[in-house]
Amino acid sequence: MLSWFRFVPRKEGGILRGGDPMRAPYGLEIIESCLSCPHREDRLFCNLPPSAAQRLSEITSPSSYPKGATLFVEGQIARGVFILCSGRVKLSTSSADGKTLIVRIAEAGEVLGLPATVTEKPYELTAEVIEPTQANFIPHQEFLNFLREHGEVGLRVAQQLGETYHSAIAEMRSIGLSHSVGEKLARFLLDLSAGHDSGNGEVKVTLTLTHEEIAQMIGSSRETVTRLFGEFKKKQLLQVKGSTLIIMNKAGLESIMHS
Amino acid sequence: MLSWFRFVPRKEGGILRGGDPMRAPYGLEIIESCLSCPHREDRLFCNLPPSAAQRLSEITSPSSYPKGATLFVEGQIARGVFILCSGRVKLSTSSADGKTLIVRIAEAGEVLGLPATVTEKPYELTAEVIEPTQANFIPHQEFLNFLREHGEVGLRVAQQLGETYHSAIAEMRSIGLSHSVGEKLARFLLDLSAGHDSGNGEVKVTLTLTHEEIAQMIGSSRETVTRLFGEFKKKQLLQVKGSTLIIMNKAGLESIMHS
């Protein structure tokens, strides 16, 4: 284990809208370089012409962030983009009374802060590290200049944004169009297991989120999530061992999902 | 009044997911040109270098659409982008059981179908004309080629997408973080009146949506919207004369909005 720089975690239940500059992780910008970054060939900047790749490497600075660190805060003026090399980051927004909505969990290879940076507006979400993370940072102004100099990258950025939009709409559909919380939870679990499908009836996934966080993802309350998990277990739809979730009856969950 | 081409309206309550090609408005592509398009200087393509502007004019084709026409349908393979010159278009998504969620109402100057076109994926929303509309259409392939040839436009497209994303997040916040429908309705009305603020206490707006459509925008039911309007009237917060809405007590609505 590395001896991480000790970082003050985000205040629990606190309201962080309006861009509290004290929370900005300036002090963390460079702790340790991630030279062995495994996602050098991320979706956004792979196969660039040499000149562009050269310029890009000049303006990116690698950093590492411990669990609990915040990359940026909702409402804060966009400082730049973060390209995730490893780890996972929670992207959320919260209301004045402390309620939180988790929009999505970003994983390695994704680019964070892109919409706010290209539009030169405040970040619309808060990014909090939930697993030790390494990321490449590109400051706002340098990034825009880079895009202006290398027009051919603009299309890729647009495509990335289009996909982000796509998933946002999917999230909206799930929250806005379902009749019950059970439906949303079933959809969440199936989304989670998509891809991990091992072919036979059972699907195994590791569930790294707390009930509270799941509630915030589907727009519900912690207690209801707990109760629904119990209900699903009783119906033999799934099984939980520690942090491992086993979906035993995928079809059953799907039928719940379709009201 | 022009004698519009008669168009079969979208079937009420019907399920249109998966891209029913029968509904695609192919037959409407060119009805009448909008040479006097007042929004030639739209946000996305204004002040282009002459060569780009020239190329752009070669690949755009103006069309007119009557009320009820659909520009594109959710799930349909992206055919291209539509630049709205005049009129208003309802952007919605709907679930398998007929429930509909209106994501936003697009107005003149906006570009529709951009995310799906740049990512070469299906449209994520359905676009239905609610006011006679003139739009410039650019086919998918031509648009992508144009972006490749003229890299400097890519950044603008990215910015446009960033803003679209921004408003999608705002919509999600409203739907996912509020406690009551009253809260959402108050927010909707205040958003509507933003900008139309005449300085003194009262704000006047024309409300062109039915209660049903408002319900679909805030994720609620028609009856509750009706009841809430009644409640707001009784509390002297607003007043409705025909299709004109007068907000009499903006502060009151704001206090409802904040729970």
Next chain:
DNA sequence: ATGGAAGCGTGACCGCCATCACCGCGATTG
């Protein structure tokens, strides 16, 4: 060891609002 915090499990309550059902009104259409 031991206090405390974080996370899960449950019971009781009750208010919001979706849903169904029906009615009246105005506009459109044959």
Next chain:
DNA sequence: CAATCGCGGTGATGGCGGTCACGCTTCCAT
């Protein structure tokens, strides 16, 4: 003109789920 349809208004009902309250584990940190 009658018939139809879209839209708004209203009552009754019932269940979902948010909220409060409390107890129980597990896991650190002192």
